[in-house]
Amino acid sequence: MKPPPETVRPRQAVKAHERLDRMYDEVVRLDLSRNVLELDLYGYTIVHDAKPLSFFEELRATILKLGEEDRQNNKTIPLAGKDGASYLVPWLLARGRIFEEAVMAEKPLALITYLMGESCQLSSNHAHVRVQGDPPQGMHTDSPLMPDPLPDAPVASNAMWVIDDFSLESGATLVVPGSHKKRSNPPANAMEMAIPIEAPIGTVIVFNGNLWHSAGARKLPGERVGMTQYFRRMYAIPQEDLNGVISDEVIARNPSRFAHLVGRDSPYPGQDFEFFNLEGAKYFGPTSDSRG
Numbered sequence: 683m684k685p686p687p688e689t690v691r692p693r694q695a696v697k698a699h700e701r702l703d704r705m706y707d708e709v710v711r712l713d714l715s716r717n718v719l720e721l722d723l724y725g726y727t728i729v730h731d732a733k734p735l736s737f738f739e740e741l742r743a744t745i746l747k748l749g750e751e752d753r754q755n756n757k758t759i760p761l762a763g764k765d766g767a768s769y770l771v772p773w774l775l776a777r778g779r780i781f782e783e784a785v786m787a788e789k790p791l792a793l794i795t796y797l798m799g800e801s802c803q804l805s806s807n808h809a810h811v812r813v814q815g816d817p818p819q820g821m822h823t824d825s826p827l828m829p830d831p832l833p834d835a836p837v838a839s840n841a842m843w844v845i846d847d848f849s850l851e852s853g854a855t856l857v858v859p860g861s862h863k864k865r866s867n868p869p870a871n872a873m874e875m876a877i878p879i880e881a882p883i884g885t886v887i888v889f890n891g892n893l894w895h896s897a898g899a900r901k902l903p904g905e906r907v908g909m910t911q912y913f914r915r916m917y918a919i920p921q922e923d924l925n926g927v928i929s930d931e932v933i934a935r936n937p938s939r940f941a942h943l944v945g946r947d948s949p950y951p952g953q954d955f956e957f958f959n960l961e962g963a964k965y966f967g968p969t970s971d972s973r974g
Contacts (some may be wrong), residue, residue: 690960700801708792717793717888725862726889728881732789732843737780742845742907744778745771745809761810768816768900771809774909775928775944781807782936785911785943790841793888794913797839804943805838805914806921809845811907812853817901821856821872824891824912831865837918838891843909844881853900854878855887855908861894868894920945 709718720727749771752758759766774781785791785804794802824838848854856876856887861868879887889895900906914920925945933941941947 704790704800705796708788709796712789712792713766714789714792715788715797718796721797721888721890722759724857725858725893726857726879726887727793728857728879729789729793729886729888730884732787732886733784733884737783737919738843738845738884738927740780741784741843741909744780745774745845745909746811746905748777749809749811750776761812762818763820768810768812771811772806773922773927774809775804775807775922775924782932782940784843784909785842786937786940787886790886790911792886794839794841794911797836797888797890798913800916800941801916802839802913803916803920803945803948804924805912805918807909807911807924808922809907810897811905812897812900813905814900814903816897818856818873818899819897821868821894821896823867823894825867828867830867832867832892836862836891838912838914840887840889840891840913841911842887843891843911844883844885845907845909846889846905847883848879848881848887848906848908849864850878850880850898851901852906853879853898853902855889856896856898857889858894862890862892864894865892916948 709715709785714729717727717729718876749758749769752769752771759770759772761770785807823832824840825832825836828837842855846852849868856873856878858868858872858875859877861875873896876894881887889956912921925948928944928946931944933944
């Protein structure tokens with residue numbers, strides 16, 4: 683087979699090299715070398731100082747306010763648990779400026795970029811409000827519909843904002859360290875190998891989507907609030923049609939990468955959004971990816 687012209691190969695190599703250089707520079711500038719090593723070894727890492735503690739407190743108040751508005755407007759999306767008292771607060775990026783600031787937080791986004799590349803996009807941004815008596819979630823990866831072996835590079839990865847302390851009793855995220863290297867969905871006994879990610883309020887847990895993980899049972903009274911930014915490869919169908927609901931005004935006031943994260947320049951328009959899009963109609967009416 684005839685090799686590609688020499689004028690093409692170096693140009694492609696240079697572009698790839700520049701992307702790697704940018705990633706390297708960000709990791710060094712933000713002092714994330716240890717976090718990168720933990721991602722490689724364990725499949726997850728805890729990020730400190732992503733934002734001031736007051737920012738997390740404002741996130742909590744805003745999420746609970748939105749959850750109460752949903753309840754009053756008959757829009758609540760319940761989670762499995764005691765009397766259906768636990769619930770999901772979806773579409774956060776389209777429901778408050780603080781969530782725009784959170785998705786552009788430098789440290790978590792730099793680590794997501796390390797895992798997923800600069801082309802990754804946001805699939806959904808939602809919060810879980812969990813109460814005492816919530817059972818553990820089933821152990822899973824974030825490639826649940828893909829047969830083994832899973833791709834070596836994850837199709838999805840997460841930034842979990844710890845808005846209330848995560849502990850075994852509070853229902854912390856459970857993981858099997860190193861399982862992202864198995865390239866498989868979890869076996870039936872995976873929960874026996876799991877440990878809780880114990881992390882204080884004011885931290886962000888970033889983890890590889892191939893990592894075996896689950897929400898633990900909540901045993902404490904009161905509410906535990908956590909916020910998930912779920913990132914995807916650009917070719918994967920998003921959970922929320924963010925491009926259909928994020929306004930031009932919001933795009934204009936944010937850094938240029940924000941537009942790409944919400945799918946404004948997606949080369950895959952007209953996708954059929956499933957669960958979250960159906961639920962999203964309660965908030966915004968029917969949506970369509972008309973700007974793709």
